[in-house]
Amino acid sequence: MDPFRRAQIILLCDLCKTAHLQSHCERCDINLCQTCVGKHLSDSSIRHKVVLYKYRKSLNYSTCPDHADELCKHYCEKCDIPVCSTCVSSGKHKDHDMSDILEKLSAKTESLQKDLDELETRIYPRYEEMASGVQTEKVELEKNYGKLTTIADQHGELLHREITAIVNQRKSDIQEMKIKHLSTLNKNTEEITQKMAELKQIMSDLKSILKSNDVSLTSTYKPRNSEFRTLPPKVRVTLPSLSAQKINKDQLNEMFGSLTPLSINTEHGDTVKSAEAVSSPPVKPLLDDPRLTAAIDTGYKYLYSVSCLSEDQVWTCGNNNTMKLLTLQSELLISIQTKSGNYPRDIAVTRDGDLVYTDYRDKTINLIKNKQIQTVITLQGWIPRYVCCTAANDLLATMASDDYKQYKVLRYSGSTEKQSIQFDDQGRPLYSSGVYISENRNLDICVADTSAVVVVNQSGKLRFRYTGHPSNTKQSFDPRGITTDSQSHILTADPHNHRIHIVDQDGQFLRYIHCHLRYPLGLCVDIRDNLFVAERDTAKVKKIQYL
Incomplete structure (x- = not known):
C-alpha cells in the first residue's frame, strides 16, 4: 500500500497541491513532491535542508500568547521573543527587526x-x-x-x-x-x-x-x-x-x-577559560636563516644544561657542583652549590621563578627558593635524571632504575607523585634511556630517548616516535636536549651532527638549525621564542632567533 494513502488520507505537495508528497524541507517547514524539490532548491538565497518525509523532524512551535490559533514562526530581535504572523503584521512590532524562527x-x-x-x-x-x-x-x-x-x-x-x-x-x-x-x-x-x-x-x-x-x-x-x-x-x-x-x-x-x-x-579559584578565550598564539613562521644573537661564557669545563629565568638571564649547570645565574653579557648574578656537593644532573625553572635540580647520586629532586635549598622528593630504587616544569606548575622527571634496566617518567605536584608513564598499550617499555624532557603547548610529554624522540599525550598514551631525518646525517641520530615553543614545535639537540632538529607537534620534520653549533646539549626557549643552546665542549650558551 502507498504509505501516503493509509486510512484513506492523501498527503499532497504544499507547492503544486496535486502530486503526492515525498520530501520535507526542515528549513522552510513545507512538504514537497519529487518534481517540486528541484524547483524549491533553486532558490539559493536560503540554505534549505530537504529530507525524506518519513525522516523529517517534528518542530514544536509555541502558541502565540496573544493569538491562540497562531503558531510563533517568526522571531522579534528587539523584543527577543518568538512571535506569530499576526503579531508581525500588527503595529505591536513595528520597525522591529524580524528573523525566521x-x-x-x-x-x-x-x-x-x-x-x-x-x-x-x-x-x-x-x-x-x-x-x-x-x-x-x-x-x-x-x-x-x-x-x-x-x-x-x-x-x-x-x-x-x-x-x-x-x-x-x-x-x-x-x-x-x-x-x-x-x-x-x-x-x-x-x-x-x-x-x-x-x-x-x-x-x-x-x-x-x-x-x-x-x-x-x-x-x-x-x-x-x-x-x-x-x-x-x-x-x-x-x-x-x-x-x-x-x-x-x-x-x-x-x-x-x-x-x-x-x-x-x-x-581564589582559578577561572577556566572559555573555548573562545583559548585562542591560538600569533603565527610565527620559521626563519630561513636562524641568527645567533648572543653567546654567554659560563666558565665550566663542560656545560650540560640551561634554563631561562627571563629573556636576558639564564641558569646553567655543568661539570661541577655549582649552578650559575648569568646575564647575556656573561655576568655572574648568583652562584649556588648543591646541598650534597654532587654534580646536578639537570635544572629547570618553575613558573614562580624558583630553580629545581636533580641529584642522581643521592636520588633527590631539590628546590632552590630565596637561595635556600629544600629537598622535595627522595627516591628509593629509582634515580632521577632530567626534569622540566609544566604549564600547571607540576614537575616531570625522567627516571632510571638502580640497575639502569628500566626507565619511566614521573609527574609530581609538590612532593606528591601524580602520574607514572612507563609502558605502551601492549605493555612494552616506552623508553630505553629517557634523558631530557619537555612538555609541549598541547600538553604532550616529549622525551629525548636513545635514537628517537618519544612523544606521549597528557594521559601517557604513545603518539609517535621521531627517529630523525635521513638528509645528510654523518652520525646516527642520538637526541639530547629538548624543548618546545609557542607554535608547539619540538626542538631537539643532535650533538653528534652539531645541529638542532625542528619538528611539528605531530612529528613531521620542518628544518634544521646549524648556526655553527659545537656539540649542543641542553635547550630552552624564553617567552619570546628565543632559543638558548648549551654547548658542551665550548661551555657557551648561545641565544638564537629562529622564528
Whole structure:
C-alpha cells in the first residue's frame, strides 16, 4: 500500500497541491513532491535542508500568547521573543527587526551545543580534578599526621615518666589540628560537590532542551557557563611540624619541641577559560636563516644544561657542583652549590621563578627558593635524571632504575607523585634511556630517548616516535636536549651532527638549525621564542632567533 494513502488520507505537495508528497524541507517547514524539490532548491538565497518525509523532524512551535490559533514562526530581535504572523503584521512590532524562527533555532541550538560541550569537556573535568586532588590530600593526611604522632612517641620514650604529661599534651594538639584540617578539607569537598551537582543538572537540562527541539525553551535559554568558569576556592593547609630539641630535665617542656600552628589559606579559584578565550598564539613562521644573537661564557669545563629565568638571564649547570645565574653579557648574578656537593644532573625553572635540580647520586629532586635549598622528593630504587616544569606548575622527571634496566617518567605536584608513564598499550617499555624532557603547548610529554624522540599525550598514551631525518646525517641520530615553543614545535639537540632538529607537534620534520653549533646539549626557549643552546665542549650558551 502507498504509505501516503493509509486510512484513506492523501498527503499532497504544499507547492503544486496535486502530486503526492515525498520530501520535507526542515528549513522552510513545507512538504514537497519529487518534481517540486528541484524547483524549491533553486532558490539559493536560503540554505534549505530537504529530507525524506518519513525522516523529517517534528518542530514544536509555541502558541502565540496573544493569538491562540497562531503558531510563533517568526522571531522579534528587539523584543527577543518568538512571535506569530499576526503579531508581525500588527503595529505591536513595528520597525522591529524580524528573523525566521528556524534561523534563530539553528543559531540557538548551536549555542546550546557549544555550552554543553564546554561544560562536559572543559569545566566539569576541572571540578572532577579538584575533587580528586582534595581526596588525595585527605589520603595523605593520615600518613603525614601519623608521622607527627610517631615523632612525638619517640621523644616521649626517651624522656620516660618525666615527660609523659607533655607527650600526651602534644598528641592531643596534633589530633586537634588533624580534626580541624580534615574538617576544612571536607568543607572544601562539599562546596566542590555542590557545584558539580549544579553542573550535572544544567547539563541534563541542556540535553533535554536539545532533545525536545522545543522552540520556546531553546529561545529563552540563558547560559550560565560564565558563572561556573570561576572555580571554587581551593583550600591549602600547611602541615604543622614538630621541632625536637635536646633533652634537658629542667627545661623539658621547652626542649621537647612545639608544633607550628596549623595554617589554612583559601586561594581564589582559578577561572577556566572559555573555548573562545583559548585562542591560538600569533603565527610565527620559521626563519630561513636562524641568527645567533648572543653567546654567554659560563666558565665550566663542560656545560650540560640551561634554563631561562627571563629573556636576558639564564641558569646553567655543568661539570661541577655549582649552578650559575648569568646575564647575556656573561655576568655572574648568583652562584649556588648543591646541598650534597654532587654534580646536578639537570635544572629547570618553575613558573614562580624558583630553580629545581636533580641529584642522581643521592636520588633527590631539590628546590632552590630565596637561595635556600629544600629537598622535595627522595627516591628509593629509582634515580632521577632530567626534569622540566609544566604549564600547571607540576614537575616531570625522567627516571632510571638502580640497575639502569628500566626507565619511566614521573609527574609530581609538590612532593606528591601524580602520574607514572612507563609502558605502551601492549605493555612494552616506552623508553630505553629517557634523558631530557619537555612538555609541549598541547600538553604532550616529549622525551629525548636513545635514537628517537618519544612523544606521549597528557594521559601517557604513545603518539609517535621521531627517529630523525635521513638528509645528510654523518652520525646516527642520538637526541639530547629538548624543548618546545609557542607554535608547539619540538626542538631537539643532535650533538653528534652539531645541529638542532625542528619538528611539528605531530612529528613531521620542518628544518634544521646549524648556526655553527659545537656539540649542543641542553635547550630552552624564553617567552619570546628565543632559543638558548648549551654547548658542551665550548661551555657557551648561545641565544638564537629562529622564528
